[in-house]
Amino acid sequence: RLALAEAAPARVSVHKDTHHIQDEGKYMQTVYKFNPQLDAKIWHCAFVESQRDEEKHPLHTPGALRRDEVDAQVSAPRGSTLLFSQWARFWKLHRPILVEKTPMNLLRTRYLDALFPEVASFVVVIRHPLGCCTMQLRTVFKLIEPFRGLGGTMGMAFGAAPRYGAGPVTARAAGHAVQLVYKRLHSIVRAWVDMHAQFERDAAHLARAVIVRFEPLLARKEEAGRIVLQRLGMAPDEPPAGRNMRARGRRLNIDKVARGIDPSFAWSWLDTYGPLLEQLRALEGEPGAAAGHARDAANEPLSWEGLVRRHEADLSRYGYSLQNITRIALPWEGSRVVF
Secondary structure: OHHHHHHOOOOEEEOOOOOOHHHOHHHHOOOOOOOHHHHHHHHHOOOOOHHHHHHHOOOOOOOOOOOOHHHHHHHOOHHHHHHHHHHHOOOOOOOOEEEOOOHHHHHOHHHHHHHOOOOOOEEEEEOOOOOOOHHHHHHHHHHHHHHOOOEOOOOEOOOOOOOOOOOOOOHHHHHHHHHHHHHHHHHHHHHHHHHHHHHHHHHOOOOOEEEEEHHHHHHOHHHHHHHHHHHOOOOOOOOOOOOOHHHHHHHHOOHHHHHOOOHHHHHOHHHHHHHHHHHHHHHHOOOOOOOOOOEOOOOOEOOHHHHHHHHHHHHHOOOOOOOOOOOOOOOOOOOOEOO
16 A cells, blocks of 8 residues: 555555554445454465365355455445445545555455456555464464474483473474474465465456565565556656655655564564574474474475475465575566566
8 A cells, every 4th residue: 555655646545544453445344244353364374274264155155255256246236336435435535546455355356346347456465475474373383392492403302301291202292293383384385375376367357456575565665556556557656856755755644654664574574483494494304303204195295395395386486485485586477476
């Protein structure tokens, strides 16, 4: 929202100061149903439970996360008018570009496109799969909490008392914990890939849809906003000569927010989980505790190398990597990633 507002301040209106959670449009409307806890949980956990939810709530049922043209027909003819009027309460309607932000609209693009044909455009902001699921990572790494600092190269021999619980720490127990961690890391990355692949399939039905990566976006917001508007056929504003940036920021009401955003925030999750990933790999390499003999459903070893081999190609489509986590590379040719 900030990027688009900075690129075209005279023509963009965003939802802000709405008194709704994160200024998300789903909380401002009554046209489509959603589960507030499930929506938030799936977004913050990188959609780990997406497949399970589709089994429980099939497409075209009230509890489904995904929505498409069929659901829009059910809402017609009043649905689009009502939805616009509810969102419009928080827009400046004299501006031609009206922005609504709800992360789980990733799965509702075809539905919204059918409600607002010929006028809807979609900008999907993505983030490294491990960076957008820190709540889930916190739970995952609790599995190896008793084994941190144990083992030959980790500073203490197996057979010592664990931090939590009773009984000696064994190489077998440590290996089992490592296997469980890798199974869950695989689940996180696989679900991220599956959900974005679903968007790619849905996007084939959309007239205007682009993908922007969060990490470079945070570092160069205005440049990203200009590129997105150009790709969507909406030319950004030409900055007036000698413009006063401070006055412009006050007019947008984003000056305070923009100053508070540090571009390094995009990788701040590594401050906590980078050392834990290193500890996981060290524990994985302990004699007698290695998980390499265990394999997943694709016959890849339950190890970091196995995780990389199984998912690296899928992530490279978007310019992300597990082998070099902080690397942002060029996306595949033909990708919808524009920044």
